[in-house]
Amino acid sequence: MTLPDHTNPTSLAYPDIEAAAARIAGQVRPVTVTQRGNDGIVFALEFMQHTGTFKARGAQNFIQAHLAEGTFPEAGVTIASGGNAGLACAWAARAAGVPATVFLPTTAPSVKVERLRSYGARVELVGSEFAEAAAACQEFVESSGALASHAYDHPLIAAGAGTLMTEILEQVPDLDTVVVSVGGGGLFAGVATAATHHGVRTVAVEPENCRALSAAIEAGEPVDVTVDSVAADSLGARRATSLALEAARSDLVTSVLVSDDAIIEARQRLWDEHRLAVEHAAATALAGVSGGGRGKTASDGKSPGGYVPAEKEKVCVVLCGANTSLSDL
Structure with missing residues (x-):
């Protein structure tokens, strides 16, 4: 495949x-x-x-596709999110035994931040808008070699x-x-x-x-x-x-x-x-x-x-x- x-x-x-x-x-x-x-x-x-x-669907498709290919780096998967995509990514990664690092803007609802941490994800709060969290996530990809997922794109x-x-x-x-x-x-x-x-x-x-x-x-x-x-x-x-x-x-x-x-x-x-x-x-x-x-x-x-x-x-x-x-x- x-x-x-x-x-x-x-x-x-x-x-x-x-x-x-x-x-x-x-x-x-x-x-x-x-x-x-x-x-x-x-x-x-x-x-x-x-x-x-609904984000669980895309996260599972992304994770399962890369699992099948054996393309996960040691640093795991990372994503920038307003909250929901990060939750889905962290959930799917936990089920797959893969580390997940999630970047969110500081304005993300606390209920989403708390749930992310409950899934075992590393959470980084950066900036006031999604674009700022996304930029920080890209820097992390370049420095760590983590596999980049995306909230929607x-x-x-x-x-x-x-x-x-x-x-x-x-x-x-x-x-x-x-x-x-x-x-x-x-x-x-x-x-x-x-x-x-x-x-x-x-x-x-x-x-x-x-x-x-x-x-x-x-x-x-x-x-x-x-x-x-x-x-x-x-x-x-x-x-x-x-x-x-x-x-x-x-x-x-x-x-x-x-x-x-x-x-x-x-x-x-x-x-x-x-x-x-x-x-x-x-x-x-x-x-x-x-x-x-x-x-x-x-x-x-x-x-x-x-x-x-x-x-x-x-x-x-x-x-x-x-x-x-x-x-x-």
């Missing part, structure tokens, strides 16, 4: 997702899909995944995330639309690649002030954006990946922006109406669907509530993570 060719950063195809599904079988929890009510919307409860987010990571979509379709084969929140674009790239393959629409939802994918679509290439949102701890990437931009070029992809107020309200409604305690990143997806939050839609269609499902349209909203503190609900 050999690893796929990742010299082309825009290379992600459906066979990569099929290979990932075979590689991580039995290593992750199959997603639970449940009806929200009588409105045709279902929830994919991916926050019930190991480590509390790697085909193995994105392909692992895409296995979520194949599981959703097994339960809802006549699905019309899947809705996902977007940070750097790993989850989106994997899900949209799988969804497009099956003729399913993908709605990509971002906070108005963490709009890396939307900005990349407008510019025609990944560009740096400002990061300022209540969901920035998970969605605060400065730029989207080339993998995500390539996936977004499908006619089946729609981009939506939502306000922080809509995100907060959607998160609160998930708790009040369904007793689902999720992080702001997960609520961002719901806020992007008309009726998910109560924000008004602007004429450009990119403001809160920007995607309006058609009558009888079957929509799946991915609730991607729940590494949050109940104290702020």
